[in-house]
Amino acid sequence: MKTLSLVAALLMTCFTFAAPLPAGKPSEVNEKILKAFKESFTNAQEVTWHEYKDVYQASFRQDDVQMRAQYDAQGTLLKTIRYYDGSRLLPAIKTKLNKKYPGREIASVTETTEDSEIGFVINLKDENKWYIVKSDVYGRLELINKFNRGDK
Template sequence: MVRRLFPQLFLACCLLTLSTGVFAGTDGNISDKLLQAFHKTFPDAQQVKWAETEDRYMVNFKQGEILTKVEYDKDGNFLNSLRYYSEKSLPVNILCRLQKKYADKKVFGVTEVTSDSNVEYYIKLEDAQNWITVKSNVDGLMQVVEKYKKAS
């Protein structure tokens, strides 16, 4: 089941990125209350681009080297977020377990998926022959959810 969810998550990310390009930069319809809450939560946000759909607001921005996408409902309530970053931004407990369990692999990138009730980390690893995606929860429990052979 997890293998079926990951491609859907990837597709959702792609669609979010494309839809944001269509609506980017328009914050005229965003309520002052939501804008104030956003700036209070993310005071260092750069390259901020808002998008609006029928039932939600989406905002893309960077904080340092971390690319972030956050979705809010029309009432300004947080729905979920995606953050893309390198291994150095992983929580220490996950980084230590990752380095121990996959010492022979290199971290290509991390996607952090957060909802109201859950945080998951999708860590893309590589070696000479494979691409591997490891899913971790906040406690550092890990499982391989994808594995692909590299083209030769």
């Protein structure tokens, strides 16, 4: 029993120190980061903050899109991630997807911006399969994975 209690205490200590900042505690994020965030994302709603090694991440909604923004301690925006449905995807990419993967529906899109590079991971589906397709802003498509749907 003592061993079990000791193991439980050690695990709790590890999880406590490895955990991000409690959600919704922007007072623990420095003023440079908060200022940069408020300037870039003026319509952000439901903002929660997490701290990881050398990175502060805000998770929030803006214009009905779930987003994440990552900052360094100096308030420099490092990366943004946006999650949305196919209706918000660039028309040129949608056109190329429809041509290369006819009959497949765009289930979701993950858009990542980092170092002036924008990339998209697009989840397509048809009656039997899921397709994971990567694209750049020019619509250069690459099939990353394809697998059977488990929801059928």
